Amino acid sequence: MERDGCAGGGSRGGEGGRAPREGPAGNGRDRGHSHAAEAPGDPQAAASLLAPMDVGEEPLEKAARARTAKDPNTYKVLSLVLSVCVLTTILGCIFGLKPSCAKEVKSCKGRCFERTFGNCRCDAACVELGNCCLDYQETCIEPEHIWTCNKFRCGEKRLTRSLCACSDDCKDQGDCCINYSSVCQGEKSWVEEPCESVNEPQCPAGFETPPTLLFSLDGFRAEYLHTWGGLLPVISKLKKCGTYTKNMRPVYPTKTFPNHYSIVTGLYPESHGIIDNKMYDPKMNASFSLKSKEKFNPEWYKGEPIWVTAKYQGLKSGTFFWPGSDVEINGIFPDIYKMYNGSVPFEERILAVLQWLQLPKDERRTRFFRSFIWTSQQ
Known part of the structure; x- marks a missing residue:
């Protein structure tokens, strides 16, 4: 019995849980049962046997909790990093995006x-x-x-x-x-202003002699002004404040090239040679059309258009898409002319002519002294 008691005392003295593992598991349990059997009714003895087991398990639980529990310093570091990130974002919005955020x-x-x-x-x-x-x-x-x-x-x-x-x-x-x-x-x-009273010829500002402009709206019937005058405020104003004729008798056939070339030559089609927009000449054995290269052959154009006459008189001229003005008639072109391009908007054509008139005075003197400018809205 004393050996058993010494053995039991040895198990209690092995704190930290080492004693139960050092001895054979079976012996420990046997002695425990034997001791309990000797004093079944003694509570102190039972407590003395359970105490070593409690003491042996407590350090294991603490170690497990220590492994799972977080260090308080970790929370402090994470909080500090998060605060720095938030502060950086706020400062970035204030200083980096201030122009767009402020207004x-x-x-x-x-x-x-x-x-x-x-x-x-x-x-x-x-x-x-x-x-x-x-x-x-x-x-x-x-x-x-x-x-x-x-x-x-x-x-x-x-x-x-x-x-x-x-x-x-x-x-x-x-x-x-x-x-x-x-x-x-x-x-x-200008359309809303009253008509000016002009009793004597006047030159526009910056001009010493009045420029002459000839403007054509191809296919514009005289009847349009009577029926649709309310939709044509600018032309109606020109009619109201200027000089106009109720109608005009065209040359025949009433096509673009015959009529426009008659206007600048003063000749009928049978005299200036352009009798149609599309024609065939048996003597020349050639066909004329507005989309063929033959349109640029000066052999078709008879008479003397006004820009050629202006050149002979030492005057300057400019044309913008007037029929025949891009052809070298009698070896002469207008001083300024444009090759016909139907894709150019009407507004751009007018703006170009106005820009010619707005050139500096010295430059305009050399290029547009007593200028003649023609444009046709074909």
């Missing part, structure tokens, strides 16, 4: 095709992204196709691809759209 920009005025970011964009990519400003089409795209100003364009930043300008400097540059003064500056348009 809401909802218009493309002055921003066309610039890669500036606000509530909306005005560059070409905005169409695909679906974040264009509401006035993107009117402010940035339409100026490439229209010849008028609107409220969206007034005071615009000059656009290189626009057909005419509505910027504040357009009058200095001489490229304002036709309605700039009325739409952007609130002035009355």
